[in-house]
Amino acid sequence: MSTKMPPSLGPRIILHCDLDAFYPSCEIKRNPSLAGKPLIVGADPKGGHGRGVVMSCSYEARKFGVRSGMPISQAYKLCPQGIYVRPDFEFYAETSDRVMSLLRKFADRFEQTSIDEVYLDVGDRCASFDEAIKLARRVKTELKSAEGLTVSVGIAPNKSIAKMASDMNKPDGLTTVRPDDVKTFLEPLSVNKISGVGKKTTEFLQEHGVETIGQLSQIPAKKITDWFGKGGVWLWGIANGIEETPVEERPLRKSISVEQTFERDIQNKGVVKEALESLVLEVHERLLGERLLFRTVGIKVRFEGFQTFTREKTxxxxxxxxxxxxxxxxxxxxxxxxxxxxxxxxxxxxSDLKPAEGRQTRLG
Incomplete structure (x- = not known):
């Protein structure tokens, strides 16, 4: 497989913009006295007995070991002195809409992947990576001025490398990986730095002696596809720095789902109902955050032995x-x-979702 683009096109120039600790940053913007404090956005910790999870946390809270997705009770044990606030998804969505409108002005092609992340293809307006760096600095300055928020930016010849680069110097980072530097940049990174490579894939690769992206790039493409099927082609392309997925508008999402796996299989239906109540709150918060309406509600129940049932009501x-x-x-x-x-x-x-009034679908 050739690693070169047609000479008329030249290398692509992609920016990945990742807003820093977005939910806490929105809260700090609204209440500046929270700045510099361990701020945790999520469920009520109830003195360490709360159910639910951490949605996001400030960098000060991360120093205590608090992480997104962690049970709120665990976060409280690690950081009892933290400031805990319930998420205000409508406020975050309004802020995100303004941010995305601002960022869209800088892009030839634009792809929002979440409430706080976006890819910008700037290859038409920037003749070189030096020009792209100047553009990224303008993005950062304008965002700080307009919204009081910081963003970490990765600049690279493709989306996967740009995303890894944006994660390098958080918060408020700017990391550039030029085409000639791709191999040097990727080689030492752990395989789990590839977006979409989770715990199970990482463990599988480690069992086969593959710890770094550099080592992964040395594995023949056929062997990786034997291991992972069609996904192996994608993984091989990323490891070799030649992934070419275009930056393009995303259609409206089809469903929002949340799950909870119990540490031990549970017979007590009271505990299960508590967990379902927590999931009701979380899925509803996400719905409001994305400014969507729904028509169909579903549940999933998995018993010991992995027998799984799903039910829906419209x-x-x-x-x-x-x-x-x-x-x-x-x-x-x-x-x-x-x-x-x-x-x-x-x-x-x-599921069966549609935008709430006032939200633009932003399709194509």
Whole structure:
């Protein structure tokens, strides 16, 4: 496979912009007295007995070992002196809309991948990586001036490297990987720096003596596809610095789902219902954060032995009502209440989504 682009096109120039600790940063913007403090956005810790998770946290909180996705009770044990605030997803979504409108002005092609991350293809307006660096500095200055927020930017010839680069010097970083530096940049990085390579894939690769992206790039493409199927082609391309996925607008997401796996299989249905209530709150918060309406509510129940059941119920119209989610999740779970088997995992899912009034879909 050739690693060269057609000479008429030259190397692509992609920026990956990742807003730093976005939820806490929004809270600090609203209440500047929170700056410099260990701030944790998530569920109520209830003195260490709360259920639910950390949505995000400030860099000061991360020094205590607090991380996104961590149970809130664990976060409280690590950082009891932290300031805990409940998420305000509507406020974050409004801020994100303004930020994305600002960033869009700098792009030839634009791809928002989450509330706080975006790819900008700037290859048409920037003739060189030096020009792209100047553009990135303008992005950072304008964002700081307009919204009081910092962003870490990675500049590279493709999306996967730009994303890794943006993670290098957080917060407020600017990291550039020019085409000639791709191999040197990728070689020492751990395989789990590749977006989409999770714990299981990392462990599998380590068992086969592959710790770094450099080592992964030496594995023949056929062997990687034997290991991972079609996904192996994608992984091989990233490891060799030749991934060429275009920057393009994303369609509206089809569903929002959240799950909780219990540390031990649970027979006590009261504990399971508590977990479902936590999932109802979380899936509803995400719905509001993305300014969407739903029509269908689903649950997933996985028993010991990995037997999994899903159930769905559809509402008459489109709503964003938390009580409807709670009522439907409760009624769908009743089928399993008298089942004596232990439960390993429960999940809640909203589907048949459409934008709430006032939100632009931003398709193509």
């Amino acid at each position: 509402h008459t119209g489109y709503v964003d009502d938390q009580d409807v989610i709670r009522e439907y999740v409760g009624s769908l779970f009743r089928e399993f209440e008298k089942d004596r088997r232990r439960i390993r995992l429960v999940g809640a899912r909203l």
